Amino acid sequence: MIFWEIAKRNIRIHLLRSTLAMLGIVIGVVAIASMGILGNTLVSTVSENLNSVGDSITVTPYSGGGGGMRGPPGGSSGSNLKLTDQNFQQIKRVVAPNVAIPVYQTAEHMKIGVGSDDIVASIYGLPPDDVPSLMKLQAGDYNNGNSGVLIGSTFAKDHNLKVGSRISIGTDGSKGTLRVTGIIEERGMSFDISTDNALVVTQEWFENTYNRNSDYDSVVVKVKDGDTASVKTAIEKQLNKSKDNKIVSVMDSKATLATIYSTFGMVTTFVTAIGGISMVVAGVSIFNIMMMSVNERIKEIGIMRSIGTQKREVMSMFIYEAAIIGVVGSIVGGILSIVAGYLISALMLNSTKYLFTVANALSVAEGVCFGIMVCLACGIYPAWQGANLNPIDALRHE
């Protein structure tokens, strides 16, 4: 149609002006889409670390605090609050057939090799039979016995330890020497036990060494069918008889994960909205350029109207112009946002593994669609104004 051709030619004649307007849209789309990609990639990366603990419940002694999210039971070793064997048995009964695992934990001085510096790390004491359900090994085997220890992957890497290495526990090795029998696979951030930088020993060794007897720091429940909410409710119902007589705090990792994802979602929306500001600026620029285009062509509009061009046809000519700027700018912006997303992911998250996902494709599509919509929206008023000019006044315009 002739109005499409006129719109194209007008853009070509004012190429610099049109290119600058497109540049605004390109920047807006890149800002929105790349922020979306960053957010999605962040969520994917965190999910990878958290999903493995998405089916666990952690029960700790009630500390009388205000509730809410508790961290891993790292700080409870120094606390007098413990779960009794009776508590553990109650939990075990309530959660059956799911597995309940009693956990001892403490922080301990240790030395690696002769003449090395004293270091402090967490030690978990777990029943040997339950260890495989909590963690996987990247080297060695689970059968650590009372003189063996499993170590976290980060701990192994940081201290250059291998299967067979020896660690002296306690100041000056006062609590004996353990031999590394296995290296635990990286588990990342977790809600039950954090083993990446810790040691895992047998329950028996822990009880003998620290003189503990069925007074657990926490209990981890692995929920098989994924319905963590109902298991949590059952434990609370059984152990916390009333509001004033609470014995345990129960943390549902799945609910916590949902909260984390929701928070990430809000952060993604927020940063995308910040990117949207640049789109608003681009929209103002498009609006300005379209107004200029209308003002420069008032006489032309008058001629068109006088020889029988309908208002909607005049409008379409300016809308086409805004659409060309919007479509070209948004598509270029979409392509560049993938590049920007790649760079941001590589530089900020050190991973581009999650770049080509459906969520990221949607982010780019959203950015492109938003860019086109902004252009069209900003072109509508100038087009309407042009179309509604009085033909007589427009014809007289110099």
Added chain:
Amino acid sequence: MNEQPVMMFKDVVKVYPLPSGDVTALDGINFKVERGEFISIMGPSGSGKSTLLNLMGCLDTPTSGDIYISGTRTGDMSDKELTELRRDRIGFIFQYFNLFPLLNIIENVTFPMMLKSQKTVDPEKARAMLRSVQLDDSLFTHTPMEVSGGQQQRVAVARALINDPDILLCDEPTGNLDSKTGAGIMELMSELNRKGTTIIMVTHDPNIAKYSRRTILIADGRIVE
């Protein structure tokens, strides 16, 4: 054959309301234009010529009175209907040619055809029309800025005639041309009129008005002769 006058004004009044008081531009205008006529409208500056032309071209509506184009009363028409009337029944020729600078000559002439058909048109009719106004084929793909004023006005005439209008409205068609070129354009107008085109021409130049077969003289918003 249609026996209705091509154009008829009946007690047409046009008043412009202004803050300083109403201005009556036209005051009780009555006239008829029969098919095949060539009429000049003359009058001094401020007499109401332009207002009359705007009303004849359906670009404006009267304050009172009726205007008929080929028997159709324009007073109750919507903007869309008036635009269609301009497109299908009226051809405009302006003093400053008013061609579209973004389109070449053939596209300028096919433009009203496309408005009417709402689709791509065969440019052969436009070529024939341009040849009939004595424009050389070699100029068809040039832009308006690349040809002379006289040639631009010939393109404007071809554009005005392309949809076979009932009336050709001309506003000082030679006002921006030298006398020789202007005479050439007027010869073309006369030739078109001899072939049956109805022409109404607003001019202040008596030498140009001589080409017409009837002159309407207007002063202070009234027809005086």
